[in-house]
Every structure is written in C-alpha cells, then in structure tokens.
Amino acid sequence: MLTSATAAELIDALRAVIRSGRAVQHHAYQHEDLPPGAIALLSLLHRDGEQRLGRLAARLDVDPSVISRQVAPLERAGLVRRRPDPGDGRAGLLAVTEDGDRYLCAHQRRWAELVATALTDWAEEDAEALIAGLRRLTADIRAVRELADS
Structure with missing residues (x-):
C-alpha cells in the first residue's frame, strides 16, 4: 500500500512533468x-475514427461547445470533415481527412523526435x-473516478 508521503511525492513529480511538458509544448x-x-x-x-461531437465531448470531459470551438479551425484547414449522421440527421459525424492524417503524422514525428532527444541517455527498458x-496510473485513476461518479 502506498504511503501518504509517497503519494505526495508522486503528485509533486507529476506536477513537475506537466509543467515541463507545458513549457515545451508552448515553445x-x-x-x-x-x-x-x-x-x-x-x-x-485519428486514433478512434469517425464519431459524434457529443461523444468526443464526453470522452474529453468537456462541454460540447468546447469541442465545437476546437473543431472549427480543423474544418477550416481541411483537416476534419463533418457529415450528417445517417442514424440521426440532426447530428453530425466528424472524421479526419487525408490532409489531417498528413498533418498529424508530421506533428507526431516532430514530438517523437523531441522526446527522443530529451531522453537520449535513457535505456529502452527504462522508457x-x-x-x-x-x-497503470491512468487506468487506476480512471477507475477511482468512475467509482466516484457512480
């Protein structure tokens, strides 16, 4: 069983990682x-395939209006397309376009190179x-959250 002191250290370490990640991300x-x-x-x-805006909002635990604002620049750039949901004409389905796939692959390649550079001294086993x-941490936190929500 994890002690309170170790849990506090873990929280501090995660906060430091998040702060560092945000600084790198901003740059x-x-x-x-x-x-x-x-x-x-x-x-x-890209990972999960075509889906409704409402489902995306639920998965990201945000209001649908947040997803609408995030989808708008993606649609304008031709990276995402929206089509009517055949099961419910009032709803739309969002999917990544070929241009979106290319954009995302280039973006992910840049991030992978950045991480590989940062962790150049790490052994593969450590990573x-x-x-x-x-x-494991993500799954355990999710399970506690789902328990609290029920």
Missing part, C-alpha cells in the same frame, strides 16, 4: 497553425517501464 506550438486542443482532438479522431507505469 513547440509557436510553430504550429493550430492550438494544442485542436491537435489533441485531431489525434483522438518501456515508464510507459507501463503511466498506463
């Missing part, structure tokens, strides 16, 4: 034409252990 996104939220949305659509730990 990196100065060269992007899209805000970070729009790129995160593009990435989610894999961190990935496993972060996935």
Whole structure:
C-alpha cells in the first residue's frame, strides 16, 4: 500500500512533468497553425475514427461547445470533415481527412523526435517501464473516478 508521503511525492513529480511538458509544448506550438486542443482532438479522431461531437465531448470531459470551438479551425484547414449522421440527421459525424492524417503524422514525428532527444541517455527498458507505469496510473485513476461518479 502506498504511503501518504509517497503519494505526495508522486503528485509533486507529476506536477513537475506537466509543467515541463507545458513549457515545451508552448515553445513547440509557436510553430504550429493550430492550438494544442485542436491537435489533441485531431489525434483522438485519428486514433478512434469517425464519431459524434457529443461523444468526443464526453470522452474529453468537456462541454460540447468546447469541442465545437476546437473543431472549427480543423474544418477550416481541411483537416476534419463533418457529415450528417445517417442514424440521426440532426447530428453530425466528424472524421479526419487525408490532409489531417498528413498533418498529424508530421506533428507526431516532430514530438517523437523531441522526446527522443530529451531522453537520449535513457535505456529502452527504462522508457518501456515508464510507459507501463503511466498506463497503470491512468487506468487506476480512471477507475477511482468512475467509482466516484457512480
């Protein structure tokens, strides 16, 4: 069982990672034409495929108006397309276009290069252990949240 002191250290370490990540992200996104939220949305659509705006909002735990604002620049840039939902004509389905795939691949390649440069002295096993730990942490936090929501 985790002690309170270790939990507090973990929280501090996560906050430091988030702060560092935001600083790097701010610098990196100065060269992007899209805000970070729009790129995160593009990435989610790319990974999970076509879906309704409302489902995206629920998955990201934000108001649908937030998703609408993030989708607008993606649609204007031709990176996402919207079509009527055949099951419900009032709703629309969002999907990544070929241009969106290319944009996202280039973006992800730049980020992967940045991370690889930052972790150049890490052994592959250390990175894999961190990935496993972060996935476990995410799943455990999600489970607690779902328990609290029910």
